[in-house]
Amino acid sequence: MAETVALAFGAWLHPSLLLILGTLAIPFLRGRVQQGYRLLLALVFLWVVWTIAPGTYGSLRFLGLDLVAGRVDTLSLVFAYVFSLITVIGTIYSLHVKDNVQHVAAFLYAAAAVGVVLAGDLVTLYVFWELMMLASVWLIWRRRTPQSYAAGMRYLLVHSASGMLLLGGIALFYFQTGSLAFEQIDIAGPAFYLILIGFMINAAVPPLHAWLSDAYPEATVTGAIFLSALTTKTAVYVLIRGFPGTELLIWMGAVMALWGVVYAVLANDIRRLLAYHIISQVGYMVAGVGMGTAIALNGSAAHAFTHILYKALLFMGAGAVIHMTGKSKLTELGGLYKYMPYTFLLYMIGAFSISAFPLFSGFVSKTMVLEAAAVDYRMWIWLMLSMASAGTFLHTGLKLPYFTFLGKDSGRRPQEAPWNMLLAMAIAAFFCVFIGVYPAWLYGLLPAPVDYNAYTLDHLFWELQLLLFTGLGFFVLLKHVGGEARISLDTDWLYRRALPATARRVRDRGGAAWQGLLTLARRGIAGFVTGLARHHGPGSLLAGTWPTGSMVLWVAIILAGSLLIYYV
Known part of the structure; x- marks a missing residue:
């Protein structure tokens, strides 16, 4: 068996294994040496992922099961590319942090995410799926507050349930088909739904979504960058791989898109607002998976790619504010643009991207999903997604930056964010603009050939019109859209x-x-x-009547009863 494994892996080193092994040295290093090592490890990981050739690697037979640790194709690569890129960005953003547990957890989390998207069988996928859970929860706990500990425990319980459902579905799938290959799951029965629900929990599909808005705002400032990028997007990948064309996902995705923006209205914590918009944006991807057409699946993959970058940029901007002020509520902030101008500028690039402004990355991916709904004659889905797009600009592009950086001066005088935070934000901002200006680069990475042009007059006119009227509505209703000092419970x-x-x-x-x-x-x-x-007792009636005591009486009673039973 050992010889078989060695032959299978002899010519190929799994990128996840490289990162996991490299992570073992982190606790033994200190200071600038450790900072340099972590950055070098992330860059090597990026290089290894971006140089993988399509093919099948790491095939082996273990305990009678055919396993494939590395199935590399265009679909898995587009997700692996952006996961490795965000690992570098997140590492730069966290260079100032002195917390070995957090650094180890972040790298293991990224390694597990890449392991999921490269897994060619369901058992390998499940192993990395569980490693993601075990690593990511530490990015919540390491904030070391009572709230983060409680949120981390709830996060762990929800994702443990996801893993149990997934494992049960895999077992039933194997008994039903005799195969563990991870391809489109098109069988009928409990296995289909158990695996689907396990994936939907990680995708934060309502009503199985509240773990995200509960846990992400309580994570560490740097850990939230990895959280915003990896868990929900690995779920999008497995849905694209396993459940394309599942009609249920169309409506669930559309509901997600609206659900997130509605609850963002009620959010006062800046990272909770952004967390709800993760749910909303993933809704576009889930709806695209459900439509199942080539343009829809390309749109889901493209939107996952762009979302990871602009959402990380938004969380980095919010994290910089929290790091420098110690505050995270809209009602406690305001007027910070004077003291954190670079953070404000970089945040707005992310805000324009998520709001689908032309020349920014979100425009070239979000409109692809909308186009898929339009050409498939799904009028109500198109309308729901368009409404969600307006809500995204209203809250992430207008409400959050206005009440955080502009608006009434809160009296706080923070310094600008550290250089490494700004550098990480600048790298993410570069890709947001680059992809928006030159979408052909991203389209060339997608799993199917792309015959789509985002910059048509129809797309431009509709999107600019939507943004214009949303902005007008915001300023007309400015007194009514600010944050309120309350927590709104979800499911x-x-x-x-x-x-x-x-x-x-x-x-x-x-x-x-x-x-x-x-x-x-x-x-x-x-x-x-x-x-x-x-x-x-000694003075009882029985004891006084028979000197021999009550024992003789009860022996006689028992003997008589026995004889009666025998003869009857």
Whole structure:
């Protein structure tokens, strides 16, 4: 067996294995040496991923199962490319952080994400899927607050459920088909739905989404960059691979897109607002998967690529504000553009990208999904996604920057963010503009040939019109769109409030009932003992009547009963 594995991997080193092994040295390094090593490791990881040739690698037979650790094609590569790129950007952004646990967790998380998109079988996918969960939760816990610990525990429970569903689905799939190959899952029965639900949880599809808006705002400033980029997008990849054309996903994606922007209206925490817009933007990708056409699947992959970069840029801008001010509420911020002008400028590039402004990356990917809905004659889906696009600009492009950087001066006088944070933001901003100006570069990476032009008069006119009227509405209603100092519970109300309250009520009522039962039992036992003492004690009637004591009486009674039973 060992010889088989060695032959299978002899000519190829899995990028995830490279990053995992390289991570082992991080705890033993200090200072600038460690900073340089982490950056070098991330760059080598990027180079290895971008130089992989399409093909099948790491095939082996283990315990009677045919496993493929490295299936490299155009679909897996487009996700692996951007995962490795964001690993470099996130590493630069975190150079100033002195927390080995956080650095190790981030690299293991990135390695696991690439492992998922390169997995050629469901068992390998499951192993990396679980490694993602175990690594990513530390990026929440390492903020070291009571809120982050509680959010991390809830995150862990939800994703453990996802893993259990996925494992159960894989087992049923294998028993039903005799194969573990990870291709389109088109069988009928429980296996199909168990695997689909496991994937949908990680994609944050409502009502299975609240873990994201619960956990991401509580993560560390640098850890949130990796979180915003990896978990939901690996879920988009597996949905594209395993469930293209699943009609249910079209409507679930459209609901996601609107759900996120509606709850962003209620958000006061800047990272919670951005987290809800992750749900909204992933909705476009999920809807594209459900449509299943070539342009729709290309649009989902392209939007995942651009989303990782501009969403990371937005989280980096928000993280820089939190790092320099210690505040994260819209109601506590304002007027920061004077003191953090570069952060403000770079954030706005991300805001223009997510809002699908022409010449920015979101425009060339989001309009592709909208076009897929239009050419497929899905009018209501197109309308719902367009409405969500307006909401995105309203909150991420206008509300958050206005009340954070502009608006009423909060009296805070922070310094500009550290150079490494600004450099990481600048790299992400460059790609947001580069892809928007030259979309052919991104289109050339997509899994199917692209016959689409984002810069037609129809697309430009519609998008500019949408943005113009959204901006006008924002300033007309400016007094009513600001943040409010409150937390709005989502479906997580069920496990944050309802279930604990129910458990406490059951415990309290059950405790009272149990005490009643114990009281009755004690009284019954006491009465029984008292009766025995009254009839069989030294001064009892029986003891006084028969000098030989009650034992002879009971022996006689038992003997008579036995004879009666025997003869009857």
